[in-house]
Amino acid sequence: QKEVEQDPGPLSVPEGAIVSLNCTYSNSAFQYFMWYRQYSRKGPELLMYTYSSGNKEDGRFTAQVDKSSKYISLFIRDSQPSDSATYLCAMSLIQGAQKLVFGQGTRLTINP
Amino acid sequence: KAGVTQTPRYLIKTRGQQVTLSCSPISGHRSVSWYQQTPGQGLQFLFEYFSETQRNKGNFPGRFSGRQFSNSRSEMNVSTLELGDSALYLCASSLGFQTGDYEQYFGPGTRLTVT
Numbered sequence: 447q448k449e450v451e452q453d454p455g456p457l458s459v460p461e462g463a464i465v466s467l468n469c470t471y472s473n474s475a476f477q478y479f480m481w482y483r484q485y486s487r488k489g490p491e492l493l494m495y496t497y498s499s500g501n502k503e504d505g506r507f508t509a510q511v512d513k514s515s516k517y518i519s520l521f522i523r524d525s526q527p528s529d530s531a532t533y534l535c536a537m538s539l540i541q542g543a544q545k546l547v548f549g550q551g552t553r554l555t556i557n558p
Numbered sequence: 559k560a561g562v563t564q565t566p567r568y569l570i571k572t573r574g575q576q577v578t579l580s581c582s583p584i585s586g587h588r589s590v591s592w593y594q595q596t597p598g599q600g601l602q603f604l605f606e607y608f609s610e611t612q613r614n615k616g617n618f619p620g621r622f623s624g625r626q627f628s629n630s631r632s633e634m635n636v637s638t639l640e641l642g643d644s645a646l647y648l649c650a651s652s653l654g655f656q657t658g659d660y661e662q663y664f665g666p667g668t669r670l671t672v673t
Contacts, residue, residue: 478660489562489648489664490601534601543660544591544652545614548601 452549562665583651
């Protein structure tokens with residue numbers, strides 16, 4: 447069993463929809479949680495970065511961390527075709543925080 | 559501010575050869591991490607360097623090695639290449655543990671094909 451599980455999709459939604467992306471994890475010691483977006487043939491781009499539990503909002507993106515359930519989410523409001531990409535969750539421990547453990551990534555397509 | 563740069567962007571090598579990949583971090587970033595991305599295994603951590611010292615290492619064989627220079631630029635080397643080493647190799651930089659800022663920013667990657 448992988449430490450971080452993420453539904454690979456693919457996920458296809460119409461433009462303007464609210465998108466919900468999720469990851470579950472098994473290691474309760476994870477403290478840093480990130481979401482990256484990766485376009486085809488590009489490197490991952492950092493979208494959201496949170497420490498411990500709680501919510502964080504940045505424009506159309508909201509990240510939620512529920513440590514009690516070992517569950518993190520990324521919500522995208524008013525989705526745009528330019529949001530079509532693979533979304534990767536990542537997390538790390540306090541000790542060795544640079545060592546990110548990634549989910550498999552969810553391929554998202556926003557249809558105009 | 560320029561982002562993370564990686565060279566070369568594409569490489570084709572033959573089994574048994576060795577390869578060296580280069581990474582220049584964002585100016586001011588002292589931590590450099592390397593990851594391997596494959597369709598089957600996803601993104602996996604290789605190692606991290608800070609101030610020329612390896613601080614963390616992933617579960618890869620000793621054929622994978624790296625180093626960091628005094629200007630924070632980093633190289634990784636893979637010796638005795640195997641077909642399974644074909645992957646996108648990504649470098650990420652951050653300010654590092656001394657600042658408590660662990661946000662990692664990735665470069666475009668080097669796509670290595672082993673034939």
